[in-house]
Amino acid sequence: MSWRVSRATRPTDSSERLVFFTDAVVAIALTLLVLPLVDLVPEARSSGLDLEDLLRENLGELGSFLLSFAVISRFWWAHHQLFRHVSRLSGPLVAWNLLWMFSIVFLPWPTAIITAYEPSTGTVLLYVGTLVVTSASLTMLAVTVHRDAALSVGRDRETRDEVLGSATSLGALLVALVLGSLFPGPVNYKALLLLF
Amino acid sequence: MSWRVSRATRPTDSSERLVFFTDAVVAIALTLLVLPLVDLVPEARSSGLDLEDLLRENLGELGSFLLSFAVISRFWWAHHQLFRHVSRLSGPLVAWNLLWMFSIVFLPWPTAIITAYEPSTGTVLLYVGTLVVTSASLTMLAVTVHRDAALSVGRDRETRDEVLGSATSLGALLVALVLGSLFPGPVNYKALLLLF
Amino acid sequence: MSWRVSRATRPTDSSERLVFFTDAVVAIALTLLVLPLVDLVPEARSSGLDLEDLLRENLGELGSFLLSFAVISRFWWAHHQLFRHVSRLSGPLVAWNLLWMFSIVFLPWPTAIITAYEPSTGTVLLYVGTLVVTSASLTMLAVTVHRDAALSVGRDRETRDEVLGSATSLGALLVALVLGSLFPGPVNYKALLLLF
Amino acid sequence: MSWRVSRATRPTDSSERLVFFTDAVVAIALTLLVLPLVDLVPEARSSGLDLEDLLRENLGELGSFLLSFAVISRFWWAHHQLFRHVSRLSGPLVAWNLLWMFSIVFLPWPTAIITAYEPSTGTVLLYVGTLVVTSASLTMLAVTVHRDAALSVGRDRETRDEVLGSATSLGALLVALVLGSLFPGPVNYKALLLLF
Numbered sequence: 015m016s017w018r019v020s021r022a023t024r025p026t027d028s029s030e031r032l033v034f035f036t037d038a039v040v041a042i043a044l045t046l047l048v049l050p051l052v053d054l055v056p057e058a059r060s061s062g063l064d065l066e067d068l069l070r071e072n073l074g075e076l077g078s079f080l081l082s083f084a085v086i087s088r089f090w091w092a093h094h095q096l097f098r099h100v101s102r103l104s105g106p107l108v109a110w111n112l113l114w115m116f117s118i119v120f121l122p123w124p125t126a127i128i129t130a131y132e133p134s135t136g137t138v139l140l141y142v143g144t145l146v147v148t149s150a151s152l153t154m155l156a157v158t159v160h161r162d163a164a165l166s167v168g169r170d171r172e173t174r175d176e177v178l179g180s181a182t183s184l185g186a187l188l189v190a191l192v193l194g195s196l197f198p199g200p201v202n203y204k205a206l207l208l209l210f
Numbered sequence: 211m212s213w214r215v216s217r218a219t220r221p222t223d224s225s226e227r228l229v230f231f232t233d234a235v236v237a238i239a240l241t242l243l244v245l246p247l248v249d250l251v252p253e254a255r256s257s258g259l260d261l262e263d264l265l266r267e268n269l270g271e272l273g274s275f276l277l278s279f280a281v282i283s284r285f286w287w288a289h290h291q292l293f294r295h296v297s298r299l300s301g302p303l304v305a306w307n308l309l310w311m312f313s314i315v316f317l318p319w320p321t322a323i324i325t326a327y328e329p330s331t332g333t334v335l336l337y338v339g340t341l342v343v344t345s346a347s348l349t350m351l352a353v354t355v356h357r358d359a360a361l362s363v364g365r366d367r368e369t370r371d372e373v374l375g376s377a378t379s380l381g382a383l384l385v386a387l388v389l390g391s392l393f394p395g396p397v398n399y400k401a402l403l404l405l406f
Numbered sequence: 407m408s409w410r411v412s413r414a415t416r417p418t419d420s421s422e423r424l425v426f427f428t429d430a431v432v433a434i435a436l437t438l439l440v441l442p443l444v445d446l447v448p449e450a451r452s453s454g455l456d457l458e459d460l461l462r463e464n465l466g467e468l469g470s471f472l473l474s475f476a477v478i479s480r481f482w483w484a485h486h487q488l489f490r491h492v493s494r495l496s497g498p499l500v501a502w503n504l505l506w507m508f509s510i511v512f513l514p515w516p517t518a519i520i521t522a523y524e525p526s527t528g529t530v531l532l533y534v535g536t537l538v539v540t541s542a543s544l545t546m547l548a549v550t551v552h553r554d555a556a557l558s559v560g561r562d563r564e565t566r567d568e569v570l571g572s573a574t575s576l577g578a579l580l581v582a583l584v585l586g587s588l589f590p591g592p593v594n595y596k597a598l599l600l601l602f
Numbered sequence: 603m604s605w606r607v608s609r610a611t612r613p614t615d616s617s618e619r620l621v622f623f624t625d626a627v628v629a630i631a632l633t634l635l636v637l638p639l640v641d642l643v644p645e646a647r648s649s650g651l652d653l654e655d656l657l658r659e660n661l662g663e664l665g666s667f668l669l670s671f672a673v674i675s676r677f678w679w680a681h682h683q684l685f686r687h688v689s690r691l692s693g694p695l696v697a698w699n700l701l702w703m704f705s706i707v708f709l710p711w712p713t714a715i716i717t718a719y720e721p722s723t724g725t726v727l728l729y730v731g732t733l734v735v736t737s738a739s740l741t742m743l744a745v746t747v748h749r750d751a752a753l754s755v756g757r758d759r760e761t762r763d764e765v766l767g768s769a770t771s772l773g774a775l776l777v778a779l780v781l782g783s784l785f786p787g788p789v790n791y792k793a794l795l796l797l798f
Contacts, residue, residue: 031625033227034622034625035628035678035682037230037231038430038629038630041234041238042234042629042630042633045235046238048239048315049242049245049640050640051318051319051322052318052319052321052322055323058326059327065323065327065332068323083312083315087308087311087312090231094228108679115675119635119671120636122637122640123636123643126639127643127653129644130647134653136657229423233426233427233430234430236427240431240511241431241435241438241511242438244435244512245441245514247514247515248441248515248518251515251519252442252518254522264519265528275512283508290423290424290427293423425619429626432623433623433626433627433630436627436707437707438630438634440634440710440711441634443710444711447717457715457722479703
């Protein structure tokens with residue numbers, strides 16, 4: 015099945031349904047981030063915590079929620095900017111988009127891990143490593159769109175500068191990954207927001 | 211990455227994908243409200259509650275569900291009314307819309323809190339405070355759309371009256387926030403529905 | 407805010423965004439139905455149930471899942487058929503659609519209740535009563551669309567027969583509600599599927 | 603209601619809203635797969651597991667998540683390829699699409715089962731059996747679209763080869779079902795990915 019279908023993915027397919035599907039997936043991943051926060055409330059209540067204690071205890075969860083909300087919405091916007099140039103599909107475009115989508119759907123798991131565990135080489139590798147996959151697949155998408163003019167029929171071509179911008183973000187995340195796993199002690203995930 | 215991308219957000223981008231993405235996020239937040247209710251049923255059953263007791267015990271949860279359903283759908287409609295005037299995007303429009311979306315995604319958490327905890331200054335500040343953020347970001351969206359004619363290309367401009375309507379709602383919520391946190395005892399969240 | 411906005415809902419608004427939003431809500435409600443089933447699996451495993459016992463014990467949950475999946479997708483289809491005639495919005499249309507959407511979002515709760523509790527007057531009233539609200543709001547939507555020609559600009563008008571079909575379904579559900587709450591013992595929720 | 607509505611489903615209905623609704627359902631099913639993984643993290647933490655143990659213990663869950671993510675996204679893509687040929691709806695098309703959607707929404711449950719239970723005839727029948735339903739309904743959709751030219755008005759017709767491709771996938775899954783339930787011991791679900 016795969017090969018025949020892959021061949022069928024000639025650049026005459028419209029990108030509209032893929033973009034829509036991707037948006038729905040991102041919207042759900044973004045909204046599901048609040049569920050772990052919601053689950054903690056009745057537990058805290060039944061174990062006798064008052065509101066002040068609940069807020070203090072859940073500060074970490076609130077921080078991780080905010081961080082991942084910011085990260086996912088930022089990546090969605092970068093995806094939006096890229097796909098302004100895309101009117102058609104090709105096999106590689108669909109494949110890289112799938113990897114990008116996978117890393118977004120997966121992110122709630124590393125988010126739960128950095129919430130529950132103290133910063134260590136392992137937690138940094140998991141969380142920042144997932145973001146590296148997101149950023150790398152976005153960069154590959156940018157390269158694919160830049161190289162194949164057939165993907166941008168009827169729209170502005172993506173410029174070389176835009177591809178470089180995406181690659182620069184990836185580079186910064188890679189540096190964060192190396193530094194964070196070498197010196198996990200003082201790591202501050204919020205510093206990731208500076209990268210965007 | 212951010213600056214370059216922000217510059218790229220010139221008002222020639224179509225608003226369609228942003229509106230779609232926002233709608234998907236709101237639809238999910240709206241539907242997730244029922245999950246805490248659903249989770250309580252098997253627990254109640256296994257602790258031997260009969261149906262009447264379940265309904266009596268979950269009256270608070272049902273009330274919070276109804277309130278937040280009404281609040282979110284009302285805000286969605288106000289967002290819908292505003293975006294009838296919007297055909298293009300700008301950086302500030304996207305930023306305020308992100309804050310609006312954040313407050314909607316976040317709302318299930320304050321909802322869980324007003325369900326589990328008695329009314330107090332803290333619960334009022336959390337719940338009504340979140341609504342103030344929603345309303346304030348919507349008002350800023352209204353101001354942004356009213357001021358920048360380029361955002362309404364090919365559509366009716368937003369009138370001054372519509373901006374004032376949005377600001378009036380914000381004012382009423384601010385009054386509710388102050389009154390509710392000063393006199394949390396007799397607070398009745400249902401009174402919030404009168405504001406809409 | 408409400409009145410001004412209501413007046414603004416003149417039938418010149420396109421129905422597209424409302425239809426899209428409604429679809430997203432229904433899609434989520436439909437998909438969330440599987441969550442209680444999924445939650446039971448690790449519990450069953452850790453309490454030492456083998457696969458055969460798990461299937462036997464969860465037969466009720468599987469039945470409720472199938473029933474509510476069938477009910478929601480059937481109602482979605484009826485909504486789809488109705489909105490083929492709708493190109494514009496009005497205040498009453500939006501209000502009845504909101505009530506319809508509310509009953510769909512709410513349905514997972516009565517579904518959890520008929521799963522956990524034996525059939526009784528109370529469970530029948532809750533589950534079938536929710537369906538009566540869905541069906542009644544759909545009938546009111548049908549009446550609204552039939553009466554106001556401005557809502558169907560550029561599309562086929564809804565016929566009197568289609569309104570009657572919707573009203574007949576509502577009548578059948580009302581009969582089911584009365585019979586089911588009078589004789590809850592032998593009630594069989596699967597019989598509801600015959601109504602569709 | 604049903605018959606009248608079914609008659610109304612003449613091939614003059616646009617396929618757009620059905621495709622959109624199906625996409626939203628698939629996107630949600632895909633994203634919900636991560637929830638069981640997320641739920642395990644705080645539990646592991648509170649029972650004193652360190653990160654390494656958590657990763658080792660959750661390897662099975664990670665594998666099932668990856669498998670079902672790959673399976674669902676692969677089936678979505680096959681659906682996408684098929685519906686490029688579809689511009690109109692008919693009763694059988696809607697019915698087979700509903701069965702297809704049902705099997706996708708249901709998949710998280712067999713996924714939870716192959717995660718919690720050792721491979722056995724029963725687990726293989728449940729998981730691979732669900733995929734057989736997905737694949738069979740997709741093949742029936744392909745046959746329906748191939749036979750009824752009215753469904754492809756204004757688009758390329760589906761070729762006989764594309765129908766055969768879909769049927770071949772179904773055949774391979776049936777072989778996997780038979781082999782897997784006869785020899786469940788050494789079964790390796792990851793082998794399923796080779797089928798795609």
